[in-house]
Amino acid sequence: MIDAFSQLSSVSAVLGGFALAFLGVVVSVSERSLSREITAALSLVCSGALVLCALGWSLSAVWLASPMAESNPDMLMDIHATLSPLFLVGTCLFFWTLGASGWIYSRRLGMVSTLIGVLATIGGYLVVTPFLISP
Numbered sequence: 001m002i003d004a005f006s007q008l009s010s011v012s013a014v015l016g017g018f019a020l021a022f023l024g025v026v027v028s029v030s031e032r033s034l035s036r037e038i039t040a041a042l043s044l045v046c047s048g049a050l051v052l053c054a055l056g057w058s059l060s061a062v063w064l065a066s067p068m069a070e071s072n073p074d075m076l077m078d079i080h081a082t083l084s085p086l087f088l089v090g091t092c093l094f095f096w097t098l099g100a101s102g103w104i105y106s107r108r109l110g111m112v113s114t115l116i117g118v119l120a121t122i123g124g125y126l127v128v129t130p131f132l133i134s135p
């Protein structure tokens with residue numbers, strides 16, 4: 001279980017870090033537009049959700065390795081049940097950020113990136129949902 005939480009933490013950290021770096025690029029340009037604001041907002045929320053998942057799963061792995069884990073195993077499942085849907089939301093926001101980003105460049109690229117974002121969101125939902133633990 002420790003390895004699973006470590007892996008989930010790593011995936012969340014990588015995606016959240018990428019979203020944060022993307023946010024930095026989007027907000028560093030002085031030109032303002034609605035598409036930039038939407039992309040930045042999606043990236044900001046995405047990064048927050050995924051970094052929170054990374055922190056939670058990383059601390060869960062540390063807690064699991066401690067002697068205290070045997071005293072309260074339900075706490076771990078409660079944390080995991082909270083982080084699982086948050087990971088799904090963060091992943092969907094990640095794909096929505098990619099979908100919105102094309103509009104910064106052009107209308108044509110915006111349509112293509114939106115289509116890819118929608119398809120990736122559907123695929124991500126189908127991949128992640130079977131692994132969710134409901135609270």
